[in-house]
Amino acid sequence: MYNYYFAIASKDFFLYQEPIEEILRERTQYYQSLNKELDFWFTLKPDFISLLDHQTHYFSIPDSLAAIVSLDKDFIQWLKLRVGFVYVGSFQSKSIFLPD
Template sequence: MYNYYFILASQNFLLHEEPVEEILRERIAYYQRVNKKIDFWLVLNPKFIDIAQPNLNKLSLKNSYAAIVSLDKSFIQWLKLRISFVIVGKFFSESIFLPIT
């Protein structure tokens, strides 16, 4: 069983109002330096909202959402501190998360 942790926000906020591209680029560079496999994904309009936490399915379906999903809980906690005004959650899966692109 895999534990996934995520932050969720509107696509506009996460992709245009916050420096997410720079944050993820720096994280990738760090992972390459320490020879660690990438364990996070940027997902647009994630389908896991319905299964993640009951309070998330109250979100408006008219809006477009984006999520950063990771196997690393501390990375998501750090992102929450770095990027305010996001929803933090988790979900479980029996298989490795493969975002649909």
């Protein structure tokens, strides 16, 4: 079983209001400097929200959402502190996460 951690917000927030591209680019460069394999993904229209138990209106509009998913809980917690207005959570899956 794989444990995944995520930060989810509107596409507009991630793409236009926060410097997510810069944050993920810096994180990628940091991993490369350590010769560490990437363990995070950015995805639009995250399908995994159907796996969650949450019954919030926020999740009922999946086309408007984007998510950063990682195997690293600490990275997602840091991201929550860095960008603020995201919902964080976790889920388990038997397979590795492969975004569309």
